[in-house]
Amino acid sequence: MTRHILKPALATAALFTASAPAVAQSLDEQVNQIFANSTGWFVNLIFSPFPGTNFPWIVAWLVVAATVFTLYFGFVQVRAFRHSISIVKGDYSDPDDAGEVSHFQALATALSGTVGLGNIAGVAVAVGIGGPGATFWMILAGLLGMASKFTECTLGVKYRNEYPDGTVSGGPMYYMTKGFAERGLPAGKPLAVLFSIFCILGAFGGGNMFQANQAHAQITNVVGDYPGWITGLVFAAIVFAVIVGGLKSIARVTEKVVPFMGVLYVLTALIIILMNFDKIGWAFGQIFDGAFTGLGVAGGMVGALIQGFKRAAFSNEAGVGSAAIAHSAVRTKEPITEGYVSLLEPFIDTVVICTMTALVIIITGQLVVDANTGNYMLNEAGSSIVTVDGNSGVALTSAAFSSAFGWFKYILAIAVILFAFSTMISWSYYGLKAWTFLFGEGQSKEMVFKVLFCVFVVIGAAANLGPVIDFSDAAIFAMAVVNITALYFLMPIVKREMKSYNARLKSGEIKKFR
Amino acid sequence: MPDKIVVGYDGSDSAERALKFAVEKAKARGGSLVVAHVLEWSPYSFLTPEEIEERHKRRREELARAEEALLKPVMDKLAKDKVPAEAAMKYGGVTDTLIAIATETGSSQIVIGRTGDREFSARIFGSVAGSLAQSAPVPVTIVP
Numbered sequence: 001m002t003r004h005i006l007k008p009a010l011a012t013a014a015l016f017t018a019s020a021p022a023v024a025q026s027l028d029e030q031v032n033q034i035f036a037n038s039t040g041w042f043v044n045l046i047f048s049p050f051p052g053t054n055f056p057w058i059v060a061w062l063v064v065a066a067t068v069f070t071l072y073f074g075f076v077q078v079r080a081f082r083h084s085i086s087i088v089k090g091d092y093s094d095p096d097d098a099g100e101v102s103h104f105q106a107l108a109t110a111l112s113g114t115v116g117l118g119n120i121a122g123v124a125v126a127v128g129i130g131g132p133g134a135t136f137w138m139i140l141a142g143l144l145g146m147a148s149k150f151t152e153c154t155l156g157v158k159y160r161n162e163y164p165d166g167t168v169s170g171g172p173m174y175y176m177t178k179g180f181a182e183r184g185l186p187a188g189k190p191l192a193v194l195f196s197i198f199c200i201l202g203a204f205g206g207g208n209m210f211q212a213n214q215a216h217a218q219i220t221n222v223v224g225d226y227p228g229w230i231t232g233l234v235f236a237a238i239v240f241a242v243i244v245g246g247l248k249s250i251a252r253v254t255e256k257v258v259p260f261m262g263v264l265y266v267l268t269a270l271i272i273i274l275m276n277f278d279k280i281g282w283a284f285g286q287i288f289d290g291a292f293t294g295l296g297v298a299g300g301m302v303g304a305l306i307q308g309f310k311r312a313a314f315s316n317e318a319g320v321g322s323a324a325i326a327h328s329a330v331r332t333k334e335p336i337t338e339g340y341v342s343l344l345e346p347f348i349d350t351v352v353i354c355t356m357t358a359l360v361i362i363i364t365g366q367l368v369v370d371a372n373t374g375n376y377m378l379n380e381a382g383s384s385i386v387t388v389d390g391n392s393g394v395a396l397t398s399a400a401f402s403s404a405f406g407w408f409k410y411i412l413a414i415a416v417i418l419f420a421f422s423t424m425i426s427w428s429y430y431g432l433k434a435w436t437f438l439f440g441e442g443q444s445k446e447m448v449f450k451v452l453f454c455v456f457v458v459i460g461a462a463a464n465l466g467p468v469i470d471f472s473d474a475a476i477f478a479m480a481v482v483n484i485t486a487l488y489f490l491m492p493i494v495k496r497e498m499k500s501y502n503a504r505l506k507s508g509e510i511k512k513f514r
Numbered sequence: 515m516p517d518k519i520v521v522g523y524d525g526s527d528s529a530e531r532a533l534k535f536a537v538e539k540a541k542a543r544g545g546s547l548v549v550a551h552v553l554e555w556s557p558y559s560f561l562t563p564e565e566i567e568e569r570h571k572r573r574r575e576e577l578a579r580a581e582e583a584l585l586k587p588v589m590d591k592l593a594k595d596k597v598p599a600e601a602a603m604k605y606g607g608v609t610d611t612l613i614a615i616a617t618e619t620g621s622s623q624i625v626i627g628r629t630g631d632r633e634f635s636a637r638i639f640g641s642v643a644g645s646l647a648q649s650a651p652v653p654v655t656i657v658p
Contacts, residue, residue, distance in 0.1 A: 090557055095614070099576070099605030101569045102557035109566055166571030248562065255560040329566040429563035 039471040046474040046481075055306050058477045062313040065484045066144035069151050072491055073498065077146035077343050083505075084340040091512050092337070100331035103341045110326040110342065112258040113426030114349050116419030117214055117394070118315035120265075120412070123357040124396040127367070129384045130307025131297035131376055132283070133290025135358040137308025142350025145318030146343040151487050154339030154494045155179060156324030157332065170328020171430075172321035172483045173199075173437045179490045191482055192437065195321065198478040199434035200449075202322075205472010207427025208453060209460025211420035216461045218394065218416040222409070232461030236454045238421070243428050244450045251425055258422045261415045262353065268411075269356035272404045276363045283362045295375050297385060315354060316346040320476060321483035325430050334510070336501045339494070361400045366391070428453050517545030518621035520602075522612055522642075524551060525584050528627030532657040533588070536625040537597055545622075546598035549588055550615045551580055555605035577603065609645045616652055623653045 047056050070077065086092065088103050126134040152172065159178040160170025173192040180188025216231040241247040273280060286295065291308075294300035317323055323345060327338050361367070368386040370377040376385045384392065391399045394416065401408040428450070435449040504510045521536040523529045533549070540547050553576055561569070585601045592599040602615045616624050628643050643656045 093557070095604075095606075098557065099553060099555050099569075099573045101561065101566050104558050105561050106566060108560050109563055112560075113563075166574055167568055168570065169567070242562075248565065251562040251564075252560070255562055259560060326563060326566075329563075329569070331570060426563060429567075 035471065039474075042478075043470045043474045046477050047470075053302075055302075056310070058480070059306070059310050059313055061484065062148075062319050062480055063141055063144065063309050065319050065487065066141070066146075066148045069147035069487070069491065070144050073147055073150065073495065075147075076150055076498070077143060077347075080150075080340050080343065081347075084344050086512075087337050087341055088344065091514055092510065094513060097331060101329060103330060103332070103337065106327050106330040106338065107341050107344060108259060109255065109426075110323050111262075111345055111348060112255055112422045113322070113326060114315075114317050114345065115258075115262050115353060116423055117211075117416060118311070119349065119353045119357060120397050120416065120419075121214075121394040122311045122315050123354045124361060124393055124400075126307040126311035127358050127361050128387060128392050128396055129297070130304040131290045131295050131367070131385060132286040132358070132362045133288075133292070133294060133297070133301065133304035134308035134311070135287045135355060135362075136291030137305045138312040138354055138358070139308075139351050141309045141312030142316060142346045142354065145312060145316050145346040145350065148318040148484075148487070149316075149323055149345055150339040150343040151491055151494050152319065152321055152324040152483065153327040153342035154335050154497060155487070155490055156328040157330065157338045158335035158493070158497065160328040168329045169433060169436070171325035171433055171437075172479075172486060173434065174328075175324070175490060176482075176486045179486070179493060183489065183493070185489055188486075191486055195479060195482040195486075196434035196438050198475045198482065199321070200431050200438075201472055201475035202479055203427040203431025203434070204453065204456045206476045207430065207472075208424055208456050209472065211424050212457045212460035214394075215417045215420035218413045221395070222413045227462070229458060229462035232458035235421070235424075235461060236457040239424055239428065239457055240450075240454045242425060243432075243453065244447070254418060254422050254425065258418055261411075261418055264411065265415060266353060266356055268401065268405065268408060269360050272360050272401065273356075273363055275404060279363050280359075283359055286362055287358075297376055297378070311354065312346075312350045316349040318346050319484050319487070320480045322427075322430050322476075322479070324483075325433050326426065334497075334501055336494070336497045339498075357397055360404075361396060364400045364403045366396060366400045366403075424457065517543050518548055518619055519545055520548045520550050520612060520616045520619065520621045520624045522552070522608070522624070522626040523549050523584070523588060526627065526629070528629050528657070530627070532625050532627035535655070535657045537592070537595070539625070540597060546600070547592065548600055548602055548615060548619050548621055549585060549592070550602045550604075550612055551585055552608045552611045553577075553580060553603070553605045554608060556607065573605075608642045609649065612642075612646060613650055616650065621652060623655060624650055625655045625657060627657050 046058055049056050050060070088107055090102060090104065093102060123138070126138060130137075155175040156170045156172070159175035160168050161174055162168050173196050176192035176195060177188045180186070180191070212232055212235055213228075215235065216228045219231060220226065238250060242251045289295055290297070290304055292301055294302075294304050297303050313319075323342055327342050330338050330341075332338055366387050368377045368388060369375070378384070379386050387396055387399070389399050394412075398409045398412050401412060431453065432446060432449055436446065439445050501510070517540075519536050519540055521529075521533050523533055536547055539545070565572075580603055585603060589599060589601055600619070602619070604611050604615065606614070612624055612626070615621075624646065626643060626646065629641070647654050647656065
C-alpha cells in the first residue's frame with residue numbers, strides 16, 4: 001500500500017524528513033489545532049494500545065481476524081495458491097468472454113493501489129525500530145492476511161450491484177446491506193453507512209493528502225526545498241484531468257508504469273541481494289534470531305513482533321475492505337475465483353516486495369551492530385537502531401539501495417511519486433463508490449466529490465497537517481473495524497461458495513480452457 | 515464439405531482487397547466465406563478502476579458498433595451478391611484469434627490484406643501478416 005501508516009507521533013518523526021513549508025505557518029497551526037482538538041479522541045481510540053503495553057489494539061484486531069479466517073477456511077492461502085495462479089494466467093477463462101475484465105487485470109489494478117510507500121518507507125521504519133526480526137513477523141502477518149483478502153473479495157463480487165447499462169458497483173457497503181439481509185441479520189444498513197463515511201474520510205486523507213504530502217517530501221529531497229502548494233497544484237491538475245476530465249491516457253500511463261516500477265524495484269533488490277550472496281544466510285539468520293530474541297532492539301522480541309505485524313497489516317490493507325471495491329468489477333460466474341486471485345495480493349505486496357526491502361537494508365549493513373555485544377546499537381533515546389548515515393523511513397531504503405547503485409535514489413523518487421499518484425487514483429475511486437452509496441449516483445453529486453478530492457490534494461501537499469493525516473489514517477483503520485465485523489457474520493456464505501466451487505472443480509464441471 | 519475461407523476484415527482498404535480476392539476464390543471453388551473481425555484485446559493489459567467498472571458496458575458497445583458499422587454492411591453486400599458467408603467477431607490478439615476462428619470453423623485457408631507496414635514499429639513488434647504466415651495451421655494468402 002502506498003499509504004504509510006504509523007502511530008501518529010512516529011509518522012511525524014520518522015517520515016516528514018522534508019521540513020514543512022514555513023509559509024502560512026500560523027494558519028496551518030490554527031487548522032492543526034482546531035482539527036486535533038476535535039478529532040484527537042477518535043485517533044486515540046483507534047490507535048490506543050492495550051493497557052500496559054504499546055501494542056495497538058487495531059493491529060491485534062487485524063491479525064486475529066486474519067488468523068480466524070485462515071483457520072476457518074482451512075489454510076486456503078496454502079491449498080489454493082497454485083489454483084489462484086492458474087486462474088490469473090487465464091487457464092479457467094472462457095475464450096468467449098475475451099474483452100471482459102480478466103482476473104489478471106483486476107489483480108494488477110488492485111495491486112497498483114496497494115503497492116507503494118508502505119513497501120518502501122514502512123518496511124524501513126519497521127526494520128529500523130524492530131530490527132531484522134520484524135521481517136519475520138511481517139511475513140507471517142502477510143501470509144495470514146491472504147485469508148482476509150480472500151474473504152472480503154469473494155463477498156465483494158458476490159454482492160455487487162449490476163446495473164442495466166452493464167456497469168457494476170461493489171464493495172463492503174453492498175455485502176453489508178445485501179449479505180446481512182440475505183442472512184436475516186439486522187444492522188446491515190447502518191454498518192454500510194458507517195463504512196462509507198470512514199471510506200470517504202480515508203480516501204481524502206491516507207489515500208490523498210498523505211500521498212501528496214509524501215510525494216512532495218520526496219521531490220524536495222532530490223531537488224531542494226520549495227513551497228508545497230506548487231506540487232499540490234500540479235498534482236491536483238493532473239488528478240483533476242484524470243478523474244473529472246476523463247483523461248484516461250494519463251491514468252493509463254501511470255497504471256502501466258507502476259507495475260514496471262514495481263518489477264524494477266524487486267529486480268534491483270534481487271541483484272543487490274545476489275551481489276551479496278555470501279550474506280544471504282547470515283541475513284536470514286538475523287531475521288530468525290531477531291524474531292525470537294529481538295537481538296537487543298527496543299522492546300526485544302515483542303518490539304520486533306509489533307513492528308512486523310503493524311507494517312504488514314498497514315501495508316497490504318487486508319481486512320480494510322478497499323480491495324473488495326477494487327476486485328468487485330471483474331467478470332466471473334464464480335465469485336470465489338476472484339477471492340482466490342485476491343489472496344495473491346498480500347503475498348506479492350508483503351511477502352515478496354516488503355521482504356526484498358528488508359533484506360536489502362539488512363544485507364547492505366545499514367543497521368549498526370555493537371561490536372562488543374553482537375546486538376544492534378540503539379540510539380540515545382533507545383527507541384530505534386542506529387543506522388550508518390542516521391537515516392530512517394524512505395531515506396533509509398534509499399541509502400540502502402544507493403550503497404549498491406548510486407543512481408537508484410532518483411529512480412526511487414520517481415517511483416514514490418508514481419506510487420503516490422496511482423494510490424490517489426485508486427482511492428478517488430474507492431471514495432467515490434462510498435460517496436455514491438451514501439448520496440446516490442448522479443453527475444453533479446459525483447462532481448462534488450471529485451472537486452473536493454482535488455482540493456484536498458493541494459491541502460495535503462501544501463501543509464504539514466499532522467492531525468488531519470492522523471485522523472484519516474484512523475479512518476482507514478476504522479474501515480477495518482466495521483468491515484471485519486461484517487466479515488465475521490458473512491464468512492459462512494464464503495465457505496458455502498468455496499465448498500460448492502471446489503466440489504465442481506473436482507468433478508470436472510468447472511474445466512480448464514487451456 | 516464446402517470449402518471455407520477465413521478473411522480478416524477490419525474495414526480498411528487492404529481488408530477490402532482481401533475480401534475481394536477471397537470472394538473470387540470462393541466463387542471459383544464453390545466455397546463459402548468466414549468474415550472475421552478481431553477486436554484487439556489483451557487480458558494482460560492494465561486498466562484503471564473506472565475502466566474496469568465500465569468494461570462490460572464498453573464491450574457491449576464495441577461489439578454492437580463493430581456489428582452495425584462493419585460486419586452488417588459487408589454481410590448484406592455478400593448476401594446480395596449471393597456469396598455464402600458467415601461472420602465471426604472476437605476479442606483477442608489478431609494472429610491467434612484468426613487462427614482460432616479458422617480452426618473452429620474448419621476453414622481451409624486464411625486471406626488477409628497487407629497493410630504495407632514497413633514502419634519502425636513493424637520491425638520491432640512484427641506484423642500480423644508475418645506472424646500469421648509463420649504460425650497458421652492452414653495456407654495463408656496475403657493480398658497486397
